[in-house]
Amino acid sequence: MEPAGIDHLVLTVEDAERSCRFYERALGAERIEFEGRLALGLGDQKVNLHVAGAEYDPHATEPVPGSGDFCVLVSTPIEEVRAHLEREGIEVIHGPVEKVGTHGPLRSVYVRDPDGNLVELAEPQY
Numbered sequence: 001m002e003p004a005g006i007d008h009l010v011l012t013v014e015d016a017e018r019s020c021r022f023y024e025r026a027l028g029a030e031r032i033e034f035e036g037r038l039a040l041g042l043g044d045q046k047v048n049l050h051v052a053g054a055e056y057d058p059h060a061t062e063p064v065p066g067s068g069d070f071c072v073l074v075s076t077p078i079e080e081v082r083a084h085l086e087r088e089g090i091e092v093i094h095g096p097v098e099k100v101g102t103h104g105p106l107r108s109v110y111v112r113d114p115d116g117n118l119v120e121l122a123e124p125q126y
Contacts, residue, residue, distance in 0.1 A: 008039070008046040009070065012063035013115050016049040022114050023047075026090050027072060027121070042072055066116030071101065071108070078107040078123040085111060085121075 013019045016038040023029035023040045030041030037056070040047040050056055052065050074081055078096045085092055095109035104126035111119050 006045060008048055009068075010048045010050055010059070010063075011068045011115075011117060012050045012052050012055060012060070012065050014052055014065050015114070016051050018114050019049055025088055026085060026111065026113075027074075027119075068113075068115075068117035069120075070117075071106075071120040071122050073101075073106075074121050074123055076123070078109060078121070081121050081123070082109050085109070 011019070020029075020031045020038055020040065023042075024031060027042065029047075032039040032041050032046060038049045040049070047070075048056075050059060050063060052063065055063050076084075082092055082096060090111055092109045092111055096107050097109075099106040099108045099120070099122060101122060101124065104124065106122035106124055108120050108122040111121070113119055
């Protein structure tokens, strides 16, 4: 087998509508509706939203809101990202800091979504 990439990941959330509003405002995510479900478009990837207690089968063994931790690449300079987040009233809990991503160095800031998931926003430096 030869992996080609990641198509989507799933976040378990308390309120899918609230999560969509946050990610649209904070990251400019695209709200995607499919088969009666909600997801977030982030570049070429998608984050499906499962509401806690009403997850789609199959699902993680113990899906709980706030257990996610992921990184979203941004094409905007990280200082502009931080300023945008501050204008939107979204607390930056860490950064900007230097990190190492899949393809090289990153400059990152970290925020928490309404469920407490850790979201790293990273500007590639390569």
